[in-house]
Amino acid sequence: MGEVILAMPGQWAHDYREKADHYTSKIGGLPDWPDLDIPVSGKLLLCDFCGGKLCLVAQIYAPLSMAERSIDERVIYVLGCMKKDCGSNPQSWRVLRLQRCKQDIESKDEPLKAEQPEEESTSVAEDKPTSQSSSVKVCDDEDSDSDIDLDDLAQALEQAATLASNSKKQDGTKHTRKIVEGPVAKKLIDDLTTPVLPCFYIYSQRNSSEGRMDKANFVGGSSISLKEIEKSSGNESEGESWEGEAYEYDKALGADRTYLKFKKQLDAYPEQCFRYSYGGNALFPVANVPKLGACKICGSARRFELQLMPPLLYFLQEASDDSSNFSIDGWTWLTIIIFTCPKNCCSGTCDEKSSNSCRCIVEEEAIVIQDD
Amino acid sequence: MAERGGFGRGFGGRGDGEGGRGGRGRGGGRGDRRGGRRGNKSEEEKWVPVTKLGRLVKSGNITSLEQIYLHSLPVKEHQIVDALTKDLKDEVMKITPVQKQTRAGQRTRFKAFVVVGDGNGHVGLGVKCAKEVATAIRGAIILAKLSVIPVRRGYWGNKIGLPHTVPCKVTGKCGSVTVRMVPAPRGAGIVAARVPKKVLQFAGIEDVFTSSRGSTKILGNFVKATFDCLMKTYGFLTPDFWMETRFSNSPYQQYTDLLSKQATKAILPPTEEIPPVEV
Numbered sequence: 001m002g003e004v005i006l007a008m009p010g011q012w013a014h015d016y017r018e019k020a021d022h023y024t025s026k027i028g029g030l031p032d033w034p035d036l037d038i039p040v041s042g043k044l045l046l047c048d049f050c051g052g053k054l055c056l057v058a059q060i061y062a063p064l065s066m067a068e069r070s071i072d073e074r075v076i077y078v079l080g081c082m083k084k085d086c087g088s089n090p091q092s093w094r095v096l097r098l099q100r101c102k103q104d105i106e107s108k109d110e111p112l113k114a115e116q117p118e119e120e121s122t123s124v125a126e127d128k129p130t131s132q133s134s135s136v137k138v139c140d141d142e143d144s145d146s147d148i149d150l151d152d153l154a155q156a157l158e159q160a161a162t163l164a165s166n167s168k169k170q171d172g173t174k175h176t177r178k179i180v181e182g183p184v185a186k187k188l189i190d191d192l193t194t195p196v197l198p199c200f201y202i203y204s205q206r207n208s209s210e211g212r213m214d215k216a217n218f219v220g221g222s223s224i225s226l227k228e229i230e231k232s233s234g235n236e237s238e239g240e241s242w243e244g245e246a247y248e249y250d251k252a253l254g255a256d257r258t259y260l261k262f263k264k265q266l267d268a269y270p271e272q273c274f275r276y277s278y279g280g281n282a283l284f285p286v287a288n289v290p291k292l293g294a295c296k297i298c299g300s301a302r303r304f305e306l307q308l309m310p311p312l313l314y315f316l317q318e319a320s321d322d323s324s325n326f327s328i329d330g331w332t333w334l335t336i337i338i339f340t341c342p343k344n345c346c347s348g349t350c351d352e353k354s355s356n357s358c359r360c361i362v363e364e365e366a367i368v369i370q371d372d
Numbered sequence: 373m374a375e376r377g378g379f380g381r382g383f384g385g386r387g388d389g390e391g392g393r394g395g396r397g398r399g400g401g402r403g404d405r406r407g408g409r410r411g412n413k414s415e416e417e418k419w420v421p422v423t424k425l426g427r428l429v430k431s432g433n434i435t436s437l438e439q440i441y442l443h444s445l446p447v448k449e450h451q452i453v454d455a456l457t458k459d460l461k462d463e464v465m466k467i468t469p470v471q472k473q474t475r476a477g478q479r480t481r482f483k484a485f486v487v488v489g490d491g492n493g494h495v496g497l498g499v500k501c502a503k504e505v506a507t508a509i510r511g512a513i514i515l516a517k518l519s520v521i522p523v524r525r526g527y528w529g530n531k532i533g534l535p536h537t538v539p540c541k542v543t544g545k546c547g548s549v550t551v552r553m554v555p556a557p558r559g560a561g562i563v564a565a566r567v568p569k570k571v572l573q574f575a576g577i578e579d580v581f582t583s584s585r586g587s588t589k590i591l592g593n594f595v596k597a598t599f600d601c602l603m604k605t606y607g608f609l610t611p612d613f614w615m616e617t618r619f620s621n622s623p624y625q626q627y628t629d630l631l632s633k634q635a636t637k638a639i640l641p642p643t644e645e646i647p648p649v650e651v
Contacts, residue, residue, distance in 0.1 A: 242468045242591045245483055247501050250511070252518035254446025260515075263422065263448070270420040310422040317427060329627070332424045371423050372446075 029199030054079035087330030198319035302339035489574025496520035544601025547593035
């Protein structure tokens, strides 16, 4: 419970709007909503401060296994606003927890099987795109077999959607040929109004022991060797002696002790995009932290789940130099700490009789700590 | 009640395709897309900036420490100072053991005093306590780089050549120790005790008379008082500064890409083309 899992940056997406599934953890791009009975309401996707559309910052697949039940389909979406003034306003950030409530503990494979028949039925009519896409999708050599199967099905579904919605296409044969000609066959989400951040995928890594941190500190390099120190300490003379020294906490002109501890953790793994530790302790860069609210549904005090770290901003800025129309220079946060309800409560509309149980979206809380 | 956050587990299951691909294809993927090299882990490229100032320095928008000093921006990453200064030398002034009495005996830690400087107007002092000597030295170097300050130099008399001494009489204090620095003519050299002399050499001051008071045996306070004195050289208002300052934009505002600038690019959906006109 106390261990911290770090999210390291993986591969960039070939296109920022490409669709993954809701089991993928990624930064940027467009949110992958799983099959929902009711689509995500528009109000949740709008900024509280300026009213504009929020963009997806992070999508984290975070299943839980607790003693009495396990929630396999639990995804956390972090949404933010890219307008100039909204960056520093905590109201313009939104965290959504989307989970499927189940009464009985089922195996992990069953939700996949349950969804596959649904997708197969729609793709039967469009078996041409399936065969075409499987031949083209050899761009990534490292795909595992199971990944290709489900991706193909999802792709077929998406292609069916894009074919239906795209008005410029002339006829059926031309559609499939057009898709084959593209460099990559990844399906795109056909949503052009939402701002999109550069998208890359995430892989996880455990936070290993302390030894790593000492090595990290040495990156700056030093011109001093231990032998020189022993020599210089032997040079004491002239009645000088350093007396009366006591322990001193770390202090620098611009950085205080709390921030230096935060930076030390960051230096151990300089590329960490976020830290995940369900129920663990957050790493605060400043000493005084604003107070937390309680969960709106069950009233219990929220618990720390994960926090976004600054290297994420660096990667996004590096990527968005060339393309986008929206800039994230207004974002100057040091970390965004996300707290979730410890009971993983539901919004109360769950119907116990339904076999394919409902999905709930609950809004959770985020604390944005600014970099002054 | 055993609760396990399943974030890691999520990668073991479904996300493995993306995650595995991400892990292995990482270097190539980014290189292809950006032209920037990410697979190669050389020392200089390893710095991932944390603060906004760090991002500005890494991208090359800020080219000198003076821009940072002008707006009094706090420097929170030592790599910023590394990137902006050339030939910054460091030296360990002293490592002393510091003891704390516990029930199981005494616990000894080491306190390292490190001074960094380029000999040309920039100096920093770092103090760090740690259980091991090497850790203390490394930490003290980093703290010293975080505390690099500009030092103002002036003339004693004729303004010939480059400034060589402090511009005026300044005094600094730490604990009971006060250090007073007085401008000296060329050739006088640094007239100071061994410990503050080192700090002044790193600062780039060639001639100065010093006078100290208080319990200078506490050399930690002595060296910090000297450092405090050097900090005050730019705080002293001399007639040169009587001219009205023209305020300029801080780098944070200067390098923000305003939405107005980006609005000139048209929003094009990725696969749009003009449909052929039907004849």
